[in-house]
Amino acid sequence: MPYTKNQWVNGTTPAINAPDLLKIEDQMDLNLARLRWHMLDEIYGPHGVVTPGTGALCSVSQSTVPGQSVLVGSGEYRVNGYRMFTNGGTVAMPAAHATLPRWDVVVGGVAILSYVQGTAAVAPSIPDNPDPFTWVSFGLVYRAPNDNVISTGEITSFSKLIPDAMLTDAFAAAYTPNAINHNQHKMVLTGNVTSVAPTNSFVGAKLRLVLQQDGTGGRTLPAAGSWTNFLFADTLTNTGNTANKYWVGEFLYDGAKWVQQGRLNQWVY
Amino acid sequence: MPAQQYIKHPWVNGLPPALEAPNLLQIEEGLDLAYAGGRWLGTDRGALSAGVVSGMAVTAHTPNDLSVAVAAGVVSIAGSRYTYAGGNLAITGADTTQERWDVVEMFYNTGALAVATGTGALAASIPDNAFAGFTIPLAAIYRPINQQFVAPADIRPFSKLARDPLSLDDQGQTGGAIILYVRTNPKQIYTLTSNVTGVSSWMGSYGQELTLIFKQDGVGGRTLPAAGSWTNFKFADTISNTGNTAGKYWIGNFINDNGPWLQVGDLKQWF
Numbered sequence: 001m002p003y004t005k006n007q008w009v010n011g012t013t014p015a016i017n018a019p020d021l022l023k024i025e026d027q028m029d030l031n032l033a034r035l036r037w038h039m040l041d042e043i044y045g046p047h048g049v050v051t052p053g054t055g056a057l058c059s060v061s062q063s064t065v066p067g068q069s070v071l072v073g074s075g076e077y078r079v080n081g082y083r084m085f086t087n088g089g090t091v092a093m094p095a096a097h098a099t100l101p102r103w104d105v106v107v108g109g110v111a112i113l114s115y116v117q118g119t120a121a122v123a124p125s126i127p128d129n130p131d132p133f134t135w136v137s138f139g140l141v142y143r144a145p146n147d148n149v150i151s152t153g154e155i156t157s158f159s160k161l162i163p164d165a166m167l168t169d170a171f172a173a174a175y176t177p178n179a180i181n182h183n184q185h186k187m188v189l190t191g192n193v194t195s196v197a198p199t200n201s202f203v204g205a206k207l208r209l210v211l212q213q214d215g216t217g218g219r220t221l222p223a224a225g226s227w228t229n230f231l232f233a234d235t236l237t238n239t240g241n242t243a244n245k246y247w248v249g250e251f252l253y254d255g256a257k258w259v260q261q262g263r264l265n266q267w268v269y
Numbered sequence: 270m271p272a273q274q275y276i277k278h279p280w281v282n283g284l285p286p287a288l289e290a291p292n293l294l295q296i297e298e299g300l301d302l303a304y305a306g307g308r309w310l311g312t313d314r315g316a317l318s319a320g321v322v323s324g325m326a327v328t329a330h331t332p333n334d335l336s337v338a339v340a341a342g343v344v345s346i347a348g349s350r351y352t353y354a355g356g357n358l359a360i361t362g363a364d365t366t367q368e369r370w371d372v373v374e375m376f377y378n379t380g381a382l383a384v385a386t387g388t389g390a391l392a393a394s395i396p397d398n399a400f401a402g403f404t405i406p407l408a409a410i411y412r413p414i415n416q417q418f419v420a421p422a423d424i425r426p427f428s429k430l431a432r433d434p435l436s437l438d439d440q441g442q443t444g445g446a447i448i449l450y451v452r453t454n455p456k457q458i459y460t461l462t463s464n465v466t467g468v469s470s471w472m473g474s475y476g477q478e479l480t481l482i483f484k485q486d487g488v489g490g491r492t493l494p495a496a497g498s499w500t501n502f503k504f505a506d507t508i509s510n511t512g513n514t515a516g517k518y519w520i521g522n523f524i525n526d527n528g529p530w531l532q533v534g535d536l537k538q539w540f
Contacts, residue, residue, distance in 0.1 A: 024296055031303030083474030166476025184476050210524060248533055262534030269503035
């Protein structure tokens with residue numbers, strides 16, 4: 001069963017007995033399984049559940065009518081670089097073992113929701129990922145012996161959360177993209193930008209700025225003098241800044257200046 | 270593998286195993302590995318990939334002595350690629366009265382191997398990462414009391430894997446309607462053996478980068494279509510077929526905005 005720590009009584013350490021040992025082993029198994037499932041990533045590309053905001057994306061929960069299936073919530077995830085989105089769905093789980101408990105893992109792959117069935121045992125372990133580059137884990141399901149009605153208490157969240165490769169910044173007239181957490185930032189202009197000053201700049205940092213006009217367009221970028229520590233090779237222009245147009249620029253920080261790399265593509269597509 | 274799989278103690282006739290000191294020791298070791306995994310492997314450098322791309326296995330030296338052998342391999346270090354030729358790494362002598370855990374690590378900034386030597390104790394823990402965010406762990410090594418060599422059983426694989434930042438995915442010779450499968454590699458090269466009639470992509474993700482390289486075959490003269498035949502691509506430049514003679518290259522860089530691929534910088538066309 002999902003692990004719950006022993007309760008201390010009146011500040012006294014609980015006595016250790018065999019059931020405690022089982023719980024401790026469960027907890028350890030969970031942590032080691034998390035390492036095995038979640039750390040084998042980025043062989044080809046990002047791998048995990050994308051978290052652009054808040055909310056339990058791709059979460060696993062009890063079926064509306066509890067039974068041998070579970071629900072997976074909607075959300076976006078990456079399978080070794082493949083961008084996948086599930087509208088949510090039902091995963092039919094395999095039948096419980098007649099006499100022994102088991103751990104199963106609810107997983108997502110390329111355009112498929114599925115499960116990895118564990119091995120039934122008196123003291124079952126969480127199964128390994130049979131193909132770490134194919135399956136992203138969403139949740140663990142404890143399968144009590146001969147129990148084919150999966151309940152909320154038997155489901156444990158078990159997903160690796162990853163950020164998007166490009167950070168979406170909320171509009172700010174005084175724009176301060178954070179160089180240390182993402183090297184790609186996007187901002188939709190819903191007003192004029194008055195200044196640009198990256199924070200946490202460090203030597204060797206790269207910054208790609210993707211700016212897009214909103215549906216109104218006509219939002220302006222400031223002249224080079226209002227970009228803090230930027231060194232431009234091109235002249236900044238607001239020509240062509242009609243609705244939904246993009247502006248893309250790449251920069252490298254040399255310790256003093258954000259030096260323009262390549263060419264600015266300014267409101268041209 | 271980041272940490273070895275713990276094997277639970279078997280029950281006998283439906284009864285849990287007796288709780289004995291050796292069980293406790295194994296459990297504590299497993300917990301320590303799990304906890305250390307979180308501390309060592311959970312640190313990443315923003316969106317930059319870091320970890321072992323291939324090889325780099327840590328094994329006992331033959332004959333067993335106060336060193337370990339690190340196999341040749343490739344690591345991704347803060348988005349750059351570093352190739353290690355393989356070699357031996359000296360390990361500090363074991364404590365004569367207490368056990369210890371050490372960690373073999375590689376530094377991000379130099380590619381240098383090092384050993385994080387733990388603290389001797391009667392029940393030792395895996396040492397913390399003193400340079401969190403700047404090292405890649407390769408293996409944890411258990412150091413029994415006064416054992417002045419490293420045995421194979423003392424080594425716990427303990428690495429994070431990463432993708433190769435420099436690899437180029439050769440899609441072979443093609444033409445016609447090209448579908449880009451951008452999962453496998455963000456850098457793709459196609460050798461054109463006929464005219465390209467259209468270009469589209471499959472499942473590009475938000476913020477994903479793509480470097481697309483076309484190369485003329487030995488005949489040359491293979492053409493790329495106008496921008497209108499590229500599905501979900503937004504070009505700042507006009508696509509040109511001028512100069513598309515045998516063996517010439519065409520390179521474009523793009524970034525995905527949850528659908529459209531936006532040209533980054535300028536196109537390098539048939540040079």
